[in-house]
Amino acid sequence: MPAIVIVGAQWGDEGKGKATDLLGGSADYVVRFQGGNNAGHTVVIGDATFALHLLPSGILSPTCTPVIGNGVVVDLEVLFREMDGLIERGVDPSRLVVSANAHIITPYNVTLDKVTERFLGKAKIGTTGRGIGPTYGDKMARVGIRVQDLMDPSILARKVEGALVNKNQALVKVFNRRAVDVEGVVDHLLSFADRLGPHVADTALLLNRALDRGDMVVLEGGQGTLLDVDHGTYPYVTSSNPTSGGASTGSGIGPTRIDRVLGILKAYTTRVGEGPFPTELVDDDGERLRTIGGEVGVTTGRDRRCGWFDAPIARYATRVNGMTDYFLTKLDVLSTFETIPVCMAYEVDGQRVEEVPMTQTDFHHAKPVYEELPGWGEDISGIRDFDDLPGNCKAYVRFLEEQAGARISAIGVGPDRDATLVLHDLLP
Numbered sequence: 001m002p003a004i005v006i007v008g009a010q011w012g013d014e015g016k017g018k019a020t021d022l023l024g025g026s027a028d029y030v031v032r033f034q035g036g037n038n039a040g041h042t043v044v045i046g047d048a049t050f051a052l053h054l055l056p057s058g059i060l061s062p063t064c065t066p067v068i069g070n071g072v073v074v075d076l077e078v079l080f081r082e083m084d085g086l087i088e089r090g091v092d093p094s095r096l097v098v099s100a101n102a103h104i105i106t107p108y109n110v111t112l113d114k115v116t117e118r119f120l121g122k123a124k125i126g127t128t129g130r131g132i133g134p135t136y137g138d139k140m141a142r143v144g145i146r147v148q149d150l151m152d153p154s155i156l157a158r159k160v161e162g163a164l165v166n167k168n169q170a171l172v173k174v175f176n177r178r179a180v181d182v183e184g185v186v187d188h189l190l191s192f193a194d195r196l197g198p199h200v201a202d203t204a205l206l207l208n209r210a211l212d213r214g215d216m217v218v219l220e221g222g223q224g225t226l227l228d229v230d231h232g233t234y235p236y237v238t239s240s241n242p243t244s245g246g247a248s249t250g251s252g253i254g255p256t257r258i259d260r261v262l263g264i265l266k267a268y269t270t271r272v273g274e275g276p277f278p279t280e281l282v283d284d285d286g287e288r289l290r291t292i293g294g295e296v297g298v299t300t301g302r303d304r305r306c307g308w309f310d311a312p313i314a315r316y317a318t319r320v321n322g323m324t325d326y327f328l329t330k331l332d333v334l335s336t337f338e339t340i341p342v343c344m345a346y347e348v349d350g351q352r353v354e355e356v357p358m359t360q361t362d363f364h365h366a367k368p369v370y371e372e373l374p375g376w377g378e379d380i381s382g383i384r385d386f387d388d389l390p391g392n393c394k395a396y397v398r399f400l401e402e403q404a405g406a407r408i409s410a411i412g413v414g415p416d417r418d419a420t421l422v423l424h425d426l427l428p
């Protein structure tokens with residue numbers, strides 16, 4: 001059985017939770033491999049809506065083992081709050097496994113995320129304020145605190161002390177804040193140790209053994225391709241690798257063991273936070289997309305910026321992720337539009353550019369070049385077979401497929417679990 005990676009193809013919020021949930025029914029393991037509680041997955045099952053920020057969506061499937069991989073950053077308070085919330089609703093999260101190598105989001109990193117953003121003023125990134133960037137910063141600077149450090153209190157105290165030497169200088173002298181007390185942080189982190197202990201494992205070993213046995217592993221990305229710290233619209237990105245390569249480093253499963261890369265692609269585009277967005281609509285159409293699509297952030301409650309489908313971005317996502325399949329989501333949101341523009345290329349300083357520009361400056365100057373496609377003017381949310389879709393709707397899907405350069409294997413036509421059309425089996 002295979003390992004399948006699920007990644008967002010745009011700026012996040014493409015509806016990955018639904019795809020993961022769809023595959024999660026067959027999966028033995030669902031693994032998060034990057035990000036933290038900056039993600040927001042909404043899964044609708046019957047009348048119940050579950051909003052998950054940190055836990056893998058596989059937690060909702062009773063036959064699946066949810067895994068937080070080494071590439072994730074974990075806020076322990078949020079982790080247990082989310083687990084308690086599920087217990088209250090009758091979902092048992094006890095099968096959760098957490099990598100000993102995952103990094104912990106410490107309270108001082110949440111503080112630093114917020115004060116840094118405030119300090120940047122107009123140049124701010126628009127982060128979720130959850131401490132994600134500073135925690136990955138510590139990881140790379142080799143002053144991070146890992147899950148395994150909770151098992152050795154004296155090491156933990158030494159590491160927190162080491163990390164705070166520079167940070168306290170910055171907090172006091174640059175940001176005009178009070179210094180953070182080492183003991184307070186250590187006590188806070190250790191207060192989670194007993195409850196966390198039974199969940200901690202060598203998850204890379206666990207997952208590779210699972211693949212050896214023939215189990216199915218789904219690797220669930222947070223955010224999206226254009227928020228990738230290497231391949232996204234840097235610096236307006238998150239601090240991890242949500243692209244498919246990150247699935248290997250963030251889980252310990254080698255690239256040769258990954259069979260399929262499923263990109264989640266919204267039928268239009270949205271973005272939260274700052275940064276370039278060539279097809280953004282600041283008019284009535286943008287407002288219509290936001291209202292019909294319910295485009296409000298699951299994590300931050302911020303309105304999402306909305307715009308038309310951007311083909312160069314889809315092609316880019318296909319390329320950098322090695323996409324084998326796409327799940328096209330929220331197609332029903334476009335049903336009331338008379339015509340639907342699709343961005344085919346950009347105009348940059350008077351030149352037509354077919355692909356995502358190489359430099360940040362050019363991308364900031366990129367203006368969309370649109371082709372108008374006819375709308376279909378009827379509700380498609382009850383349709384379950386691709387052949388039953390209106391002709392113009394099928395043509396829109398085929399057009400996007402051709403532009404993106406990978407086959408569309410599933411289509412979402414509504415928020416419910418079953419509001420999905422499957423064109424090709426998602427399991428290899």
Ligand code: IMP
Pocket residue numbers: 011012013038039040125126127128129130131132133222223227236237238239271272273274
């Ligand atoms: P951070 O991940 O909190 O550091 O935020 C960095 C950027 O990524 C900001 O523009 C956020 O709005 C964006 N971002 C982070 N997580 C998500 C997500 O799950 N969906 C959409 N945007 C996100």
